[in-house]
Amino acid sequence: MSESKNYSNFAIAFNMQTPIMLGHPWLALDGILAHLINRELRGQDYYTLPSKEVIPQTFLYHGATMPLAQTKDIFHASVAWLDCNEASTATIYKRFAEQQCNTIKTKKKAIDIARGHFKAYRMVLPYLSASKAIFYVRGNLKEIVRLLSYLPGLGKKVAYGYGAYRSISVEETPENWSLIKDNIAMRPIPLNMLEQASEQMYLAYRPPYWDKTLVKPCAPPGSIIKFKKEYKVT
Secondary structure, three states: OEOOOOEEEEEEEEEEOOOEEOOOOOOEHHHHHHHHHHHHHHHHHHHOOOOOOOOOHHHOOOOOOOOEOEEOOEEOEOEOEEOOOOEEEEEEEEOOOHHHHHHOOOOOOOOOOOOOOOOOEEEEEEEEOOOEEEEEEEEEHHHHHHHHOOOOOOOEOHHHOOOOEEEEEEEEOOOOOOOEEOOEEOOOEEHHHEEEEOOOEEEEOOOOOOOHHHEEEEEOOOOEEEEOHHHOOO
8 A cells, every 4th residue: 555644534525506407426526636637637638538539548637646655556535425315317418509500510511409519408417406415535645635625516417407415524533444434335346355354246446437448346335344454544
């Protein structure tokens, strides 16, 4: 496990103002921090994503400056633990704005809204009306708080008003609960690090979570686990 005198154990609580919309069953803090660091490093170039242009994997941020403790390639940061378990759904629409056609610079006689940049869609996404979202962390508190100060909201569709938070509070924890707490997995843990796991599924286990090459057999958050001796968390 990587260590630093600047690392400490703490919980970060987001006090929510609006529901959190999810595109994935779990919201991972290391993914959020990687997103913020990558945006800071790349500036406007960050928005040249693989879905828009083919770019090399080396362009993307992989964690060399992540302010988190690490065991193998697992960062010591939990997923969000919410005080709400009941999900609702909302329908999100994206429609082509015909009234702004004159602003498009193209020689095409018709705009294709079935695919590509101007694709129109209807998407149903789950949201949870949580009042608090808590992450457990072992890392550099000062740097993590600095990065989170640039976070506009939690989850998806923040521009639609979802995931807004009133404040962030930090509390020291007596132990490192970033990976395991009371024998419960706090984040996806690869099975090759474990002696036992009550649940198993294929999951991406570290950022970028959309990368299919990072999907492995894991114990999902909430399962009962036991680490192998060489990976014992302290």
